[in-house]
Amino acid sequence: MPSAILSLPHLRNLELYGNPGLKVNLSSIVQHASQLSSLSIANLDVGRMIPNSIGNMSSLTTLALYDNNIQGRLPDSMGNMSLLTSLHLSYKNIEGSLPDSMGNMFSLTTLHLSSNNLEGNLPDFIGNLSQLEYLGLSRNSLRGNIPWSSLGGISKLSHLSLGSNQLNGRLPSSFGNLSSLVWLDVSNNSLSGTFLLSQLENFTKIRYLSLSDNFLRVKIEDFWIPRFQFQALYLSSCNMDGDFPSFLSTQYNIEQLDLSNNSLGGNVLDWLWGLTSFNTLNLSCN
Template sequence: QLPDFIGNLSALGILLIRWNSLGGQIPTTLGLLRNLVYLNVAENQFSGMFPRWICNISSLELIYLTVNRFSGSLPFDILVNLPNLKELGVGGNNFVGSIPDSLSNASNLERLDLPGNQFKGKVSIDFSSLKNLWWLNLEQNNLGMGTANDLDFVTSLTNCSSLKSLSLYDNQFGGELPHSIANLSSTMIQFSIGGNQISGTIPPGIRNLVNLVALTMDSNQLHGTIPDVIGELKNLQVLFLFRNFLQGSIPPSLGNLTKLADLALSFNNLQGNIPSSLGNCQNLISFRASHNKLTGALPYQLLSITTLSLYLDLSYNLLNGSLPLQ
């Protein structure tokens, strides 16, 4: 356990004790550290409720309670007295309840990291005033109601011009992707919405996210075709669309993704030939398109990719012809 006397170190600005085996509750005497700027107790075994005294140290800029055993809900006014807070990380705990609306007022917040808890319900934060936000991770919770307006909050993220990573993976979000994703920051490198109940089609405005490195939309209820415009995302390295209800053919434009390393299209209703243009993806390590209705012969251009070493899974299709001899 942390000793109470740490609270006597009144000039302390940084308390960094991550990655130890400390446990029990964090002593309330730490609330006396009025000059504390950086608090990181991640990857320990601390338990109890969210330490309420944290909310009263107005000098705090970075708070990390990640991977502990904290439980209960976050205080509804968590950031009212923390005007300087830039980073908040509470992932990998047992927090429950809704995410406090008061986060809407955290105008200096740059990173919000809440994955791996039991948060639930609608995300009603208005992110429009969080103009410096570059990282938002809400994955692996129970957020969303499986209803049409679950993703309304995404529109407010269009004001976050520095946003680089948005992960909503493995929640209960329903409804369709709002067309406002076309107006998300062009600096985004990760957009992850897999493992939800999202329906509708993939908006063509996805083409505007020109710096995406990872686009993961797997394990949803998406239908329609794979938009040709995905082939315009020239920096893409990971594209996951598996376990949806996508139809039509694999667009030849995917061959323009020369940096692509992992392409997963399995468990859809895709038809037609595998485009020979995929042979242009000379960095491809894994290609999975099993459990579709693909037909025709396997293009030799695909098998000429020397990096294709991890996965080539085309099982449960309607492919025919002979394997290329080259």
């Protein structure tokens, strides 16, 4: 990339994705274009590490460095970017734990760190990010309990994706103020205990739910009718038993349903075939 680009005095938004073979020096961008408000670099060679000096880009509101060759830990200086609203660092080899300084990023609405090698516990400081709407931490190596008491205070959170980690503990009886959730994925972890699906009663906006492949026992009370319409419901390997869930007769918009690897019995009633929105239906191994 021509270095003269970084000398443009009024440059505020720099987007360099979709240019295979282009080499970009991230450290040089940080040094010479600290006035940027938006930086998006995807699928390029940007160097191996995120420089600690990236915290000097105090004007950034959007930082997207996904699907690059970056590895190593996130620098503590990232917490200095207090105006940042969107951070997208997925599909990399970022390792270690999330730095505590990220608890100072109070303006964040989107935090996307899926498909990395993050480890350690999910920190309580996530609860400080009160403007957060999207939290994506799936496909990492996070462990320990999910800090529901902290997450439950983020009333604007609509997308919570924690699937494919090593998280354990139980799902709470109350999810606090998470009534804005549209997407909840905690699949493929080590969560345990009994979970009543009616505990989602206040999630009137939820459309996507995946609890599959944990050690959970999911129970659905007879005659329970949710106040929402699922588009996708994944409850594979959830130790479910009893008759086929009758509440599904009210789910007119459901497109994907997976109830495989349970102990459900009884008849699959005729109304199921009237739900014409299906594109995926898995009832195997019951």
